[in-house]
Amino acid sequence: MTHDEVKELIPAYALDAVGSMDRTQIDDHLETCDQCRAALRDHREAAGLLAFSTEPSIPSKGLRTRLMSELSVEDNGSSRSRGKAPAPAPARRGLALLVAAIVGVIVAVVALFVRGGGTPPPEVTPEMRQLLGADSLASEPLQPTRELPDASGQVFRAQGTDSVVIALTGLKDPGDRVYVLWVVVERKPVRLGEIKIDSEGSSLLHLIKSLPEDNDGFILTLEDSAEVVSIRGPVILESPQVAVIR
Amino acid sequence: MLGKGESPQKQDRDLLRQIARGDTEAFATLYERYASAALGLATRICGDRDLAEDIVQDAFLSIWRRPATYRADRGSVAAYVLGAVHHKAVDAIRHEESIRRREHAAGESVEASQDNLEEEGWISVMRDQIRSTVNKLSDVQREALELAYFEGLTYSEVAEKLEIPLGTAKTRLRDGMIRLRNLLEDSGLAETL
Numbered sequence: 001m002t003h004d005e006v007k008e009l010i011p012a013y014a015l016d017a018v019g020s021m022d023r024t025q026i027d028d029h030l031e032t033c034d035q036c037r038a039a040l041r042d043h044r045e046a047a048g049l050l051a052f053s054t055e056p057s058i059p060s061k062g063l064r065t066r067l068m069s070e071l072s073v074e075d076n077g078s079s080r081s082r083g084k085a086p087a088p089a090p091a092r093r094g095l096a097l098l099v100a101a102i103v104g105v106i107v108a109v110v111a112l113f114v115r116g117g118g119t120p121p122p123e124v125t126p127e128m129r130q131l132l133g134a135d136s137l138a139s140e141p142l143q144p145t146r147e148l149p150d151a152s153g154q155v156f157r158a159q160g161t162d163s164v165v166i167a168l169t170g171l172k173d174p175g176d177r178v179y180v181l182w183v184v185v186e187r188k189p190v191r192l193g194e195i196k197i198d199s200e201g202s203s204l205l206h207l208i209k210s211l212p213e214d215n216d217g218f219i220l221t222l223e224d225s226a227e228v229v230s231i232r233g234p235v236i237l238e239s240p241q242v243a244v245i246r
Numbered sequence: 247m248l249g250k251g252e253s254p255q256k257q258d259r260d261l262l263r264q265i266a267r268g269d270t271e272a273f274a275t276l277y278e279r280y281a282s283a284a285l286g287l288a289t290r291i292c293g294d295r296d297l298a299e300d301i302v303q304d305a306f307l308s309i310w311r312r313p314a315t316y317r318a319d320r321g322s323v324a325a326y327v328l329g330a331v332h333h334k335a336v337d338a339i340r341h342e343e344s345i346r347r348r349e350h351a352a353g354e355s356v357e358a359s360q361d362n363l364e365e366e367g368w369i370s371v372m373r374d375q376i377r378s379t380v381n382k383l384s385d386v387q388r389e390a391l392e393l394a395y396f397e398g399l400t401y402s403e404v405a406e407k408l409e410i411p412l413g414t415a416k417t418r419l420r421d422g423m424i425r426l427r428n429l430l431e432d433s434g435l436a437e438t439l
Contacts, residue, residue, distance in 0.1 A: 008416055008420060009401070009416065010420075011419050011420045011422075011423035011424070012394065012400075012401040012416065012419045012420070014423065015391070015394045015395045015419065015423070016332055016333055016336045016394075016395075016398070017394035017395070017399065017400050017401050017404065017419065018400055018401065019400045019402065022400075041321045042427055043423050043427065044321045044325045044329055045321050045322060045325050045427070045430075046423055046426045046427040046430060047325065047329065047332070047395065047423075048321070048322065048324055048325030048326075048328045048329060049325075049376050049426075049430055050376070050380070050391070050395055050426070051283060051284075051287045051328035051331070051332060052283055052328075052372055052373050052376050053373060053376045053377045053380055054283075054286045054287050054289075054290040054396075055286050055290070056282035056283055056285070056286040056370070056373070057282060057285040057286040057289050057295070057298070058281075058282050058285070059281045059282065059285045059299065059302065060299065062299075063281070063285075063299045063302065063303060064274075064277065064281070066303060067277065067303050067306055067307065068270070068274065070303075070307055071270050071273065071307075071310060230268060232311065232312075232314075233311060234311050
């Protein structure tokens with residue numbers, strides 16, 4: 001699409017009145033054309049004001065409740081504007097130990113199976129038994145969110161160890177983004193690291209040592225960078241508290 | 247709540263900066279400010295209140311998750327918020343399921359939140375002015391804009407519906423938007439957001 005063709009369609013684009021093929025070509029052009037981006041900004045302002053011409057509709061209280069509830073699941077706990085106190089020193093040391101235990105402990109194991117649509121959760125494998133040093137393993141599921149309903153995961157644990165193994169499956173190619181695994185401790189997500197997947201959407205097994213007893217579960221998110229220090233992207237999988245069996 | 251001395255635009259940008267730092271109270275404030283307009287827009291487009299609430303929820307969640315997608319040099323926060331709602335609403339009505347839901351849509355009485363009535367006053371004044379401005383467009387321009395913006399039609403679908411050439415549809419949309427922009431700027435409404 002030429003510059004003039006894009007320019008002609010900018011008003012329609014601002015109205016969301018272009019098809020997907022046109023949109024793709026316009027998006028490509030906008031990345032390099034300041035003139036068209038400026039025109040789009042102006043047209044979007046006009047479109048935004050059009051929105052105000054409709055009759056307002058006061059939302060139900062349920063909508064606000066649902067929305068804020070979703071935030072509480074994703075809340076990174078680092079919102080300091082409410083003056084939330086930092087974690088007490090012992091918990092910080094525990095977190096540091098946990099993170100230190102994880103560094104360099106990712107085990108390169110053959111990827112788990114993947115089945116189509118509504119992916120079944122991963123099952124126990126000999127590798128997991130070996131990693132946890134036990135034949136009998138219990139598990140907690142990681143539940144998918146609406147972001148990727150086919151995703152699935154399990155947190156495997158064994159008696160007598162505070163280590164767990166996490167296995168994920170049903171994940172899609174993240175493209176330019178990365179999957180990041182977090183453990184929630186005292187309502188604060190702690191980044192465990194990037195999760196890589198194979199061509200079938202399964203992750204490597206992740207061994208996590210010294211899981212705190214007072215954990216609030218695990219979260220898998222989709223982020224722009226593996227180096228994020230707080231959750232910014234959508235939640236893909238989440239688990240409740242994982243009991244440590246001593 | 248609207249503070250004194252600061253433009254709505256500056257307040258909104260401050261809210262987004264706070265939201266980017268994970269401030270849920272700032273997010274709640276942004277929601278309270280634009281929820282009624284957002285729900286009105288979504289309901290107008292998809293014709294189903296339940297679906298409209300889902301759309302508004304998704305749009306605001308996308309803002310929470312990706313506050314960095316907003317850039318001040320690309321327009322006002324209001325346009326950004328309502329643009330997100332509009333985009334999701336149009337996506338919804340372009341799917342079959344929403345068509346079926348619209349056919350069975352029924353008005354429902356829901357318990358309304360009273361928290362944002364003060365914002366309603368501020369927005370309702372602007373709304374009357376905007377409607378008056380839209381009415382100054384020519385009939386064919388207004389018709390094309392309404393089909394595109396509120397019915398979710400692409401410009402080619404507008405052409406088909408109105409039985410006009412593709413180029414004419416593009417021209418009506420383009421000229422209508424340019425005229426709308428100029429009218430809004432002349433009236434000072436463009437600076438309100």
